[in-house]
Amino acid sequence: MPLFTTRRSKARLMPELDDQPLGKVLKPLRQPPMSGMTDIQVGLLAQLPSASHRDWDRKAHRVSVLAQCVMASQLPEAWLAHNPHDAIAIALHG
Numbered sequence: 775m776p777l778f779t780t781r782r783s784k785a786r787l788m789p790e791l792d793d794q795p796l797g798k799v800l801k802p803l804r805q806p807p808m809s810g811m812t813d814i815q816v817g818l819l820a821q822l823p824s825a826s827h828r829d830w831d832r833k834a835h836r837v838s839v840l841a842q843c844v845m846a847s848q849l850p851e852a853w854l855a856h857n858p859h860d861a862i863a864i865a866l867h868g
Contacts, residue, residue: 789839795822796836803843816853819844823862841866 790796799818802811823836844850850867857863 789842791835793832793836795825796839800839800843803840803849807847812849812852815849816856819849819853819866820857820860820863837862837865 788797790800799822802818803815819840822840823833841850844866850863853860853863854867
């Protein structure tokens with residue numbers, strides 16, 4: 775297999791990599807926003823980074839992928855309104 779090629783591959787690397795809990799959370803977050811779903815989506819956002827406890831690499835990866843997924847929505851503001859002292863909510867809002 776050549777190292778350098780001019781042909782572009784159709785294969786795409788998923789941002790969640792092998793993190794199945796992250797993939798399960800991203801699926802409903804990628805859906806178009808519906809009324810009444812904000813609290814459920816904020817709950818999904820809140821539980822995922824804290825589930826990785828002391829695995830800082832996984833936590834940082836999850837937060838960066840979540841930030842890319844929700845940057846154009848109102849979810850970071852809603853999460854920050856629910857948990858104003860949560861460091862991850864503050865970072866995601868920023």
